Amino acid sequence: MSDVEIPLFPLNTVLFPGGPLPLRIFEPRYLDMISRCLKQQHGFGVLLIGEGREGGSVGSTVRVGTMASIVDWGQGEDSLLAVTAHGNERFALREVRVQADGLNLGVVDFLAPEPKVPLGERHARLSRLLETVISDLGPLYDAIPKDYDDASWVGYRLAELLPLSLPDKQALLELEDAEARLDALLPVVEAMQRDG
Secondary structure, eight states: OOSEEEEEEEESSOOOTTOEEEEEEOSHHHHHHHHHHHHHTOOEEEEEEEEEOTTSOEEEEOSEEEEEEEEEEEEOTTSSEEEEEEEEEEEEEEEEEEOTTSOEEEEEEEOOOOOOOBOOGGGHHHHHHHHHHHHTTOHHHHTSOOOTTBHHHHHHHHHHHSOOOHHHHHHHHHOSOHHHHHHHHHHHHHHHHHHO
């Protein structure tokens, strides 16, 4: 599906398909965006900021992002709007326009979802490690459907949880091959286990 215009939320984070995204919303443009998304039951696009900053002027973003759908919302203890969203399909950004209120809207092409690929033996320990880590993470991951046998799901979860640089996380999001993503993560995990 192409030529779809969606609201964009540039952030200093990379959202992966199937992953959680907790947000605290305070800017009027994003409060309005969340309100419209809830009323119209549609999501918004999350893109890593290339230049600029959250809560200010965003000079540029990366070109591949992830759709987010709101799964929970309410007022946080700090009186800000607390939103939990989950990542859905990836998209490629084609063009951006800015509304009068400063909200970015993007014309996007949705990327085909990765096919479910059974986890191979060489990556089995990554799945076991992930299961241990997620069991310790608490409420944020409780509502996430688990699939420890799917190479794509395991790779996305490790990519979002491991202490990688944002450019490295973005590169893993843009990879089109679940096994190649796991191959890229394997030496990171091995190095952490060696050093830990």
